[in-house]
Amino acid sequence: MTDIPDLAARRKKEQRRIRMAMNSLRAEERAKLKGGDDAVAWVKEELCIGCDQCTIVCDDDAIELYDTPLASPIMKVEVNKKARILREPCTGCKLCVLACPTDAIIMIDR
Numbered sequence: 804m805t806d807i808p809d810l811a812a813r814r815k816k817e818q819r820r821i822r823m824a825m826n827s828l829r830a831e832e833r834a835k836l837k838g839g840d841d842a843v844a845w846v847k848e849e850l851c852i853g854c855d856q857c858t859i860v861c862d863d864d865a866i867e868l869y870d871t872p873l874a875s876p877i878m879k880v881e882v883n884k885k886a887r888i889l890r891e892p893c894t895g896c897k898l899c900v901l902a903c904p905t906d907a908i909i910m911i912d913r
């Protein structure tokens with residue numbers, strides 16, 4: 804059975820794997836993005852599916868997930884998450900933009 808330390812170690816390992824894959828596969832795309840001290844990430848809420856990929860790659864604890872009701876009242880889902888950026892700790896590194904599967908994160912001027 805998986806215990807908490809095992810899970811934490813697997814999460815770290817997965818974080819490294821995703822980061823390496825992103826760095827190599829999308830380096831060119833990354834170079835075109837605005838980033839650095841003058842930029843900050845922004846989540847387009849309507850595109851966010853709460854998949855948690857961005858929080859895995861963010862080294863700076865600059866992203867948090869929050870609960871929000873589903874847009875459709877027909878479906879009953881107990882947990883519906885969205886991501887939001889914490890402006891202060893965000894370093895503008897752009898990793899979350901590259902990790903997001905729905906292109907929900909963009910870089911904007913700080």
Ligand code: SF4
Binds near residue numbers: 892
């Ligand atoms: S740009 Fe970097 S520091 Fe800012 S939220 Fe995204 S991964 Fe975190």
Ligand code: SF4
Binds near residue numbers: 852854858903
């Ligand atoms: S990676 Fe994209 S879709 Fe997934 S939680 Fe983050 S912003 Fe939302």
